Amino acid sequence: MPRSYPQAKSRLEAALQALRENHSRVTAPRRAILKLLTHEHGPFTVEEVHRRIKNAGDVVTVYRSLAAMEEIRLVRRCDFGDGAYRYEFNMGEHHHHHIVCRGCRSVKTLDFCVADGLERMARQLGYANVSHALEIFGLCRRCQKKPLEMAGA
Amino acid sequence: MPRSYPQAKSRLEAALQALRENHSRVTAPRRAILKLLTHEHGPFTVEEVHRRIKNAGDVVTVYRSLAAMEEIRLVRRCDFGDGAYRYEFNMGEHHHHHIVCRGCRSVKTLDFCVADGLERMARQLGYANVSHALEIFGLCRRCQKKPLEMAGA
DNA sequence: TATTTAATTGCAACTTACTTGCATTATGAA
DNA sequence: TTCATAATGCAAGTAAGTTGCAATTAAATA
Ligand SMILES: [Mn+2]
Ligand SMILES: [Mn+2]
Ligand SMILES: [Zn+2]
Ligand SMILES: [Zn+2]
Numbered sequence: 038m039p040r041s042y043p044q045a046k047s048r049l050e051a052a053l054q055a056l057r058e059n060h061s062r063v064t065a066p067r068r069a070i071l072k073l074l075t076h077e078h079g080p081f082t083v084e085e086v087h088r089r090i091k092n093a094g095d096v097v098t099v100y101r102s103l104a105a106m107e108e109i110r111l112v113r114r115c116d117f118g119d120g121a122y123r124y125e126f127n128m129g130e131h132h133h134h135h136i137v138c139r140g141c142r143s144v145k146t147l148d149f150c151v152a153d154g155l156e157r158m159a160r161q162l163g164y165a166n167v168s169h170a171l172e173i174f175g176l177c178r179r180c181q182k183k184p185l186e187m188a189g190a
Numbered sequence: 191m192p193r194s195y196p197q198a199k200s201r202l203e204a205a206l207q208a209l210r211e212n213h214s215r216v217t218a219p220r221r222a223i224l225k226l227l228t229h230e231h232g233p234f235t236v237e238e239v240h241r242r243i244k245n246a247g248d249v250v251t252v253y254r255s256l257a258a259m260e261e262i263r264l265v266r267r268c269d270f271g272d273g274a275y276r277y278e279f280n281m282g283e284h285h286h287h288h289i290v291c292r293g294c295r296s297v298k299t300l301d302f303c304v305a306d307g308l309e310r311m312a313r314q315l316g317y318a319n320v321s322h323a324l325e326i327f328g329l330c331r332r333c334q335k336k337p338l339e340m341a342g343a
Numbered sequence: 344t345a346t347t348t349a350a351t352t353g354c355a356a357c358t359t360a361c362t363t364g365c366a367t368t369a370t371g372a373a
Numbered sequence: 374t375t376c377a378t379a380a381t382g383c384a385a386g387t388a389a390g391t392t393g394c395a396a397t398t399a400a401a402t403a
Contacts, residue, residue, distance in 0.1 A: 061380090159328050
């Protein structure tokens with residue numbers, strides 16, 4: 038059971054407010070999606086969000102809602118390279134990176150970034166609008182003990 | 191016109207040899223694929239490889255060939271997050287990273303890595319088989335001058 | 344060189360994550 | 374309450390990539 042965030046409720050309220058301020062509307066599916074994202078550790082795939090929520094509506098709604106939330110910077114999308122994007126709540130907080138288990142897809146957060154220097158370098162080379170994607174992959178302890186097929190290695 | 195690599199011919203020969211040593215077979219499609227990858231700067235999508243090569247056979251063959259070559263470490267796959275994997279020749283060389291233009295998908299190579307420390311950290315946390323993915327994104331100078339739709343921003 | 348084995352290919356069908364069009368519903372501003 | 378328009382649901386469409394299988398062919402071996 039993932040532990041819920043402290044301040045989850047106020048984060049939820051702030052997120053709903055941000056929706057309103059962006060000419061978006063607060064609907065039952067969006068409320069449910071944001072409740073999950075603010076209360077539990079992600080990131081989550083669209084399918085996971087949809088599965089875990091009552092009132093999330095159609096999957097298409099989850100796709101569209103998360104895309105809209107990304108636009109207005111309520112959530113971040115990340116790519117673990119396994120064919121499904123994942124979303125996590127991030128409302129203006131500093132970005133971070135993950136160690137992702139290739140077996141169970143569990144995630145450890147790395148709360149700092151080593152790519153600032155690279156971004157600066159890219160800007161010096163003339164690039165605008167610079168960003169980066171960084172994920173660490175490995176097999177977690179638990180998955181190392183399981184037979185390989187289960188661990189997905 | 192991309193400039194061709196020095197030593198391209200011997201790299202190609204070495205690659206074909208590596209295929210043989212791995213109980214793989216040297217076929218016309220594979221020869222053509224490796225000729226492209228050793229002679230021109232990548233990385234390339236499967237579609238690009240297929241389009242630019244006579245004798246590359248069916249696209250499925252390109253998919254399967256590149257997958258096989260990745261298995262035996264002749265090529266590396268990278269993910270620019272735009273829906274199509276890309277492959278570049280890399281036969282035991284040190285890995286590197288890229289600055290990728292979000293407009294034209296042109297690539298600048300960064301011949302060093304800043305994630306070694308993170309990998310070490312992951313191993314200390316108990317992860318095995320650690321690796322990472324890192325790409326820098328931006329809009330290159332040329333694309334900054336184009337209208338936004340063209341630049342894909 | 345001829346034989347044999349197993350890797351590779353081509354084709355068509357399939358999967359999967361995600362997108363789009365459109366008619367209907369419902370939010371929230373006026 | 375009215376009303377403009379944002380969001381939704383459903384169905385259909387994309388697009389990258391995978392898979393099954395029969396036919397082909399590289400290359401090991403006789
Ligand atoms: Mn995170
Ligand atoms: Mn490269
Ligand atoms: Zn694990
Ligand atoms: Zn560009």
